[in-house]
Amino acid sequence: MSLQGTLTINTKDRGAAMGDLFGIFFEDLNHAADGGLYAELVQNRSFEFDPIDHPDYHALTAWEKVERGGGECEVRVQSELPLNNRNNNYAVIDIRAAGDGVGLMNQGFNTGIPVREGDTYFFSMYARRNSSFDVPVIITLEGLEGSIYSEANIVVASDQWTKYEARLTASATDYSGRLVLTTKGSGFLYLEMVSLFPARTFRNRLNGLREDIATLLAELRPKFMRFPGGCLIHDGSLNADDRDSMYRWKNTLGDVAERPARRNNWRYNQTLGLGYYEYFLFCEDIGAKPIPVVPGGSDPHHKRNVPLNELQPWIDEALDLIEFANGDASTPWGAIRAKLGHPEPFGLAYIGVGNEEVGEGFFERYAYFHRAIKAKHPAIKIINNSGPFASGEEYERGWRSARENGSDFVDEHYYQSPEWLLANHRRYDSYKADDPKVFLGEYASLGNTYYNALAEAAYMTGLERNAHVVGLACYAPLLCNVDYVNWKPDMIWFNNHEVFGTANYYVQKLFMHHQGDYALQVQAEGFEQPVQSESKPIAGMLAVGTEGGTVEYSQIKLINHVTGEIKELTDEKILVTDTEEDRANGHARRIAELEAIDCEHYTLSMTARRKAWGRGFMIHFGKVDDRNELLWRIGGWHNNDSIISSQINGTSCVLTHCLFDVEDDVGYHLLLEVCGRKIRAYINGVLVADTEDLIPVIEPLYYSSSIEEATGDIILKVVNVQDAQIRTGIVLEGQGEKETVMIEISKLSGYSLEDENSFEQPERIVPANQTLHLQGSAFEYEIPRHSLTVMRVKRSLNDTDVKVTE
Structure with missing residues (x-):
């Protein structure tokens, strides 16, 4: 050839210096921590699961009562005499008849407790008894059919909470095992913080991390790790003591038995066993710089904002975190770190304030954080944010805030189709070197196929070429337990005993292993011109619809600007409905098709009125089929957005976004103008979107x-x-x-x-x-x-x- x-x-x-360009982002979703990276094998170890975490949860979730050989007992959960004031619940086994043993069995995560022949496991529990209870508690690792793989006896000798420990070595391999606690005594046995860890954790740390997952992360050789989220840092109550509070890092330190259970906003329980100290240790172990993210006093999910006159404790929490990481042992928080076992500072260089916030509430508060951090720690690089999408009103607001405050970085997030990445691979060519640098804190091409990974690799060369404006970048999400999926795709998948890296993982690994320190200029000569797909105008079916509610459309008109034709598309009101009741009785009509159009330039206008709450108005255009279309959604998630998105082969990407709330039974005039592949949208005469659906130009x-x-x-x-x-x-x-x-x-x-x-x-x-x-x-x-x-x-x-x- x-x-x-x-x-x-x-x-x-x-x-340009490449710096700390490529790293990883850890967020506890998809059971990434509990049931994942955090090596604890017992689910609901402290009996703290609650419906506030998930509607199906209760205090004995993942536990079963055991009654063997005529044994009889009652198991209940009480909180009258707790282990401490942060861990209220404990299990009571009221023994009625001993038989061959009564007690509790834990199901673990996934298929059960995974045990491997010859491996040792550390068991611990807090327990107390009443005066009539006087026989050992038998701790066993068992198979589903009752085979015993290991056994230990513990004598509960006190009526006060006491910690008991044992070692168990498995005689067989079984990934569907159970941890069983039984006794043949009489009276009452009280149990709390029942725990089982593999002795072999990453770096053999106590309260450590699952070795195979942590090793896969370490083998990436990331320059940094962003943690602990993600949406979970800012979704919650403003009160740090509430079960559903925003993520407060101080709650995650110290004895795991004294860390409060927390509602994870991904709808499960978060033990906080993997806390800030453990995050910093892991970063140190794998040579990654820590990038913690703190809440900025604003919850965009529920539109809560800390009053400005109450903001100082939140700012102090960020300052205390920096001292915890960097202060010497003579400082209050440096002393706490030293007491935990790490007298040397962790060398924190970056801190993020907020995550994907939208609205003026956050950006007003960000300024207070920024000024306070820079005044006390001028060397710390502060990361602002620009919302959850790649463009639009809130994205621009984030960049304005960063310029006004002198932020070091702006955190950009977007999850797009492979085609979008290829069409936008020169996105950062036009960014200004004197602006804050980009932290591409969350991105992915919405799939784990080889094609997805290849498109991401092409896009990442653009990040490297623009290292003068892009300072940090990390794929997201990082981890997913295959049986607890909140979000797809993910870089690494696992169950309770296996883990594998996706094609995306190996692309990231190659870029991290071969990042380099300084960019070099590359000149391309003699190649054929880039291949541009035919840039056809946006054409196809026009339709109106809704999701989860009821909407009435009327006065629908189509203007063909090429021919000058004006067409009334309906004489009657169109009702679309997708309520649970309508779905149940078979009356749901989620979408109503209007007319197909193949035209360079047209305008669709209408009046829309929401009759029952749902995700608002949905205007479909360029609709080829259910997997390929463009969509204007108004009043979507949390009734908060106006979004125009493009769907290609079932993968959707957001082209532009702004804030907009829809009120019930209010008429809105909607106008959508399409010219070639350029799109403009107006609500009540106000321009809310001006974007273009780019076609990939294949280099x-x-x-x-x-x-x-x-x-x-x-x-x-x-x-x-x-x-x-x-x-x-x-x-x-x-x-x-x-x-x-x-x-x-x-x-x-x-x-x-x-x-x-x-x-x-x-x-x-x-x-x-x-x-x-x-x-x-x-x-x-x-x-x-x-x-x-x-x-x-x-x-x-x-x-x-x-x-x-x-």
Whole structure:
């Protein structure tokens, strides 16, 4: 194959510092902590589950009463004499007849308690008894059919809360095991904080992390870790002592038995066993800089704001966190850290204030946080935010706030289709170097296929090329327990005994391992022009609808600006309804089609009125089928938004967003203008959206280069999303013509775009490695179709013959 183009790298002219560009983001959703990274095997260990966490929860969720061989008991939960004032509930076993044993069994997470033959587990519990109870409590690891894999006896010797511990070593492997506590005594036995940990945790830390998941994270070699969220940091009550409060980091320190149970806003219980001290330790263990995020006194989910005259304690909490991380042992919070076992500071360099907030309430309060932090800790980099979407009114408000306050970073979030990433891969080319830098704190292409990963790799080369404006970036979400899914896609999937990285994981790993320290300029010459898909005007069916409510549409009119035709689409009011009652009785009508249109320029106008609460108005346009359309949704999630989105092959991405609340039984005049692929939308004559649905322009290759300072290695990343290999010349400008070099190559290629990793095939998609030895500053290489290729050019001491080693 003849040469199709050349990439020339200027190896001597260093550009922007790459800094801490690529890292990870941990949020406790999808049971990422409890039942996931946090190694505790007992679910609901302190009997604190509550309907406030999830409507199906109760204090004995995940527990079963055990009555064997004629045994009889009553099990209940009480709170009259608690272990402490933060952990109120405890289980009471009222023994009526001992039989062959009575007590409690814990089901664990997923299929049960996973045990492996020969492995040791640390058991602990707090217990007390009444005076008539005088026999041991038998602790067993059992199979579903009753096989006993390990057993220990504990004598509860006091009527006061006392901690008891035991070691259990499994005699078999079973991933559906149960932890069983039984006794043959009489009287009352009281149990609290029943815990089981594998002895082997990551770095063998007590109260530690699940080794296989933590190892997969460590192997990424991330530059930073953002934690603990995400939406969970700001969704909740303003009172730190409330069960459903916003995430307050001070509640997560100290003895796990004294950490209060918390409602996780992803609708489950959060023990806080994985707390801020553990987060900092993990960051240190894997060499990642910590980026904690604190609430900014505003809950956009429920439109709560801390009064400005009550904001100082929230600001103090952020300042105390910095002292906890960086203060020496003579400071109040540095002393607390030292007492926990870490006298040395953690070296905090960044802090985020808020997450995806929208509305003036947050940004007014952010200014107070920013001023206080910079006054006391001027070296700390402060991260502002720009809402949950890539553009629109609130996005612009976030950037205005960042410029006005002098924020160091702006946290951008967006989850988009692969096509959007390809269409917008030059997004940051036009950002200004003197603005705050971008922290791309959450992004993904909404899928775990090889195609998704490839589109993300192409987009990431744009992040590297623009390291002068993009300072930090992390894929999200990070972890998902396959049996507790809140959000898809996710980088790493696991159950109670297995874990695998997706194709997206291996793309992230290649970029993290080969980030480099300074960007290098790459010049592309001789390639064919970018391939632009036919940019057809937005055409298709027009329709109106709703979700979860009832809406009345009237006075629907279509103007064809090409022909001048004005058409009334209906003489009558159109009622669409999607209430639970209508769905139950078969009367639901969620969408009403109006007319198909294939026109360069048209306007659709109507009056809409919400008759029963739901997610407001839904105007469908360019509708080809149920998986391919554009949608204008007004009064959507939490009745808070006006959003225009594009759906391609079932994957939706938001083009623009602004705030808008819909009131019941109020008529709104809606006008949607479409010209080519440009879209404008008006509500009551006010422009609320001005956007464009871009069609991807497929580049011959996507590429970026950098240099690693410690080794002098030159790194080149090349992504080919086309269905043909491209023979490419690589020129190392500034490299000696007679110099011998070794080139280490890691690549992802040879996979179908639909391929995915799975529990059955966890390494179906993994990088392959290759080594070239050659002399000179130029060579040719065939970039495979549908591939990511990473080349690391190293000086070689081998002979000068060119050879390939697979």
